[in-house]
Amino acid sequence: MSEAAAAARSTAVPASLPENLSPETATEPAPQAKILLVDDEPKSLFALQELLSGLGQNLMIAQSGEEALRLALKNDFAVILLDVRMPGIDGFETARLIRSRERSRLTPIIFLTAAADEMSSMFRGYEVGAVDYLQKPVVPEILKSKVAVFVELHRKTERLRESEEKLRRLAAHLISVREEERAHIAREIHDELGQVLTGLKMEVTWLAKRLRDKPLIEKTDSMCKLIDTTVQTVRKIATGLRPEMLDDMGLIAAVGWQAKEFQKRTGIRCRAKLPPEVKLDIDISTTMFRIFQEILTNVARHSRATRVDIELMLSAERVGLEVVDNGVGIADDDLNGKKSLGLLGMHERALLFGGDVKITGTPGHGTRVSVSIPMKQKA
Amino acid sequence: MRILIADDHPIVRHGLKQMLASDPAATVVGEATNGDEALEMARKLEWDMAIFDFSMPGRSGLDLLGDIKKEFPGKPVLILSMHSEDVHGSRVLRAGGAGYITKDSAPQELTTAVRKVANGGKYVSASLAEILASECSSDPQKALHEKLSDREYRVMWLLATGKQISEIAREMGLSPSTVSTYRTRILRKLGLASNAALVHYAVRHQLVG
Numbered sequence: 001m002s003e004a005a006a007a008a009r010s011t012a013v014p015a016s017l018p019e020n021l022s023p024e025t026a027t028e029p030a031p032q033a034k035i036l037l038v039d040d041e042p043k044s045l046f047a048l049q050e051l052l053s054g055l056g057q058n059l060m061i062a063q064s065g066e067e068a069l070r071l072a073l074k075n076d077f078a079v080i081l082l083d084v085r086m087p088g089i090d091g092f093e094t095a096r097l098i099r100s101r102e103r104s105r106l107t108p109i110i111f112l113t114a115a116a117d118e119m120s121s122m123f124r125g126y127e128v129g130a131v132d133y134l135q136k137p138v139v140p141e142i143l144k145s146k147v148a149v150f151v152e153l154h155r156k157t158e159r160l161r162e163s164e165e166k167l168r169r170l171a172a173h174l175i176s177v178r179e180e181e182r183a184h185i186a187r188e189i190h191d192e193l194g195q196v197l198t199g200l201k202m203e204v205t206w207l208a209k210r211l212r213d214k215p216l217i218e219k220t221d222s223m224c225k226l227i228d229t230t231v232q233t234v235r236k237i238a239t240g241l242r243p244e245m246l247d248d249m250g251l252i253a254a255v256g257w258q259a260k261e262f263q264k265r266t267g268i269r270c271r272a273k274l275p276p277e278v279k280l281d282i283d284i285s286t287t288m289f290r291i292f293q294e295i296l297t298n299v300a301r302h303s304r305a306t307r308v309d310i311e312l313m314l315s316a317e318r319v320g321l322e323v324v325d326n327g328v329g330i331a332d333d334d335l336n337g338k339k340s341l342g343l344l345g346m347h348e349r350a351l352l353f354g355g356d357v358k359i360t361g362t363p364g365h366g367t368r369v370s371v372s373i374p375m376k377q378k379a
Numbered sequence: 380m381r382i383l384i385a386d387d388h389p390i391v392r393h394g395l396k397q398m399l400a401s402d403p404a405a406t407v408v409g410e411a412t413n414g415d416e417a418l419e420m421a422r423k424l425e426w427d428m429a430i431f432d433f434s435m436p437g438r439s440g441l442d443l444l445g446d447i448k449k450e451f452p453g454k455p456v457l458i459l460s461m462h463s464e465d466v467h468g469s470r471v472l473r474a475g476g477a478g479y480i481t482k483d484s485a486p487q488e489l490t491t492a493v494r495k496v497a498n499g500g501k502y503v504s505a506s507l508a509e510i511l512a513s514e515c516s517s518d519p520q521k522a523l524h525e526k527l528s529d530r531e532y533r534v535m536w537l538l539a540t541g542k543q544i545s546e547i548a549r550e551m552g553l554s555p556s557t558v559s560t561y562r563t564r565i566l567r568k569l570g571l572a573s574n575a576a577l578v579h580y581a582v583r584h585q586l587v588g
Contacts, residue, residue: 191434194461195388198482202394205486209401231483235463245466248433248440257466264588267536269529304552307529326529 032058033078033151038068038094039112040086044136048081051140057151065089069097072104078154079108079147084125092128099129108150112136172352179286182241190238194231201227243289251285251319252277255292255312262308266300272310280319284373287353288319291346295323295369298342302334303327303367321371330361346371380497381408381425385417386432386459391482395430395459398486405493414438418446426454428477428497433460433467441474448475455496459489468507469514478502523569524584531568534561538574539581
């Protein structure tokens, strides 16, 4: 690519505008990308450094394969320029080793070859993870524009990772805010409204006792009934927002209760195998309970099951939940589908506490959901 | 009879006192507004029985009941609660509570409960008794509906909630004649003669909600 072509590229694609002009980074300058230059000859290294210094990035150098490996262990490079011919570990071997480490598994490597005959070993180079070849002596413009492309790619990847991280934190925040909000509203409704109604009923009863007039007694009776119905409604709304037994009795009792409610509400038979009741961390309990509710919602909506088996397991390290239904079985498409926000929500909730959710469906034989959350909250 | 009451809501405490006032033998000696205060009063005052709200700020519920029972094992504690009996009732009794009444129960029930508990008895409401009975029955297979297969059970539930044969067929992905066969088998297994009897059965056994 000529410089002109590179220039045309950058005007055509707005995202590759210079860093200081792009909106996301207008306030904070982009950190320098790290580039690793590997050559056993100091002269070549010096030349490469001179050539690339204009890019304004952080250039790091290594004079051997071993040194390059050490640096690749500690740094994330946008690109590595690697001389093929070196004493000791040669370029190919170095590339293979770099690529075998998790951290540098995808780091782009450009091989520098000294002579045309080495081009025959290109194939070997690509096998160990080379993304490009440059023949020495390198043409400055080609080298610069190629490296610039990788620097840009690296920045975009970084930005994407950052925004993913931000989204995850935002989702976590939203989940906990919503949970707090629900608990708060439930408490307010249940306690304040419920207690006032209780008091009201006591007053009406007091009044009723002193009445001798039949029509008036009938009136107070119907008032009492109205209050009772309202109390039931209040209770239902509060429980729907946040079941009180989760706070009063803990996760195990709440799961048992929810299973019974589910059977009553759907006619789908529910069998729960629960450990003896103990109190667990409230945040972990809430997470597990909400995931459990989501699983049951899915069973009721999509499974056509006639039976659900639930098992809650406790160990010193983990809380495990297994829910198996005998319905149609979730299809792989539905598992990965964009529409499965509910499933995504379950995964996100579990992830917040370092846990995971596994869902497997067997067509015609039902779906199995396994949830596991470590007991100790991640610091 | 000296009674200690605890409830964080003035209006409920007021109503409670009013109701207890109708019983000449009862005197309210202390009114606590939260769990910690209740425990403090229990230590300081002379009392014969206590009536506590289940959920109060601070120490409350089963924890508070446990503390009181530990220090005053012989004294009866009646729990008054906004929560329905199926969730908390049997747990309160197991934790040593002398009785459990929901706040929406009839005031006469409270008076009855207070008398019963004051005489050293335990007060169990009719609906709580039913829950306890079903919890205690050692063999859950005894209930007739437990003999239904999972699919029969669901058909039974759908019938009990008023669904037509054709609707059930659609919902379960079965043919209407299969559903009819299921219906016949369900009625036979439950020893019932009609859909109306089935609805009645389901309601009585709390299979629908």
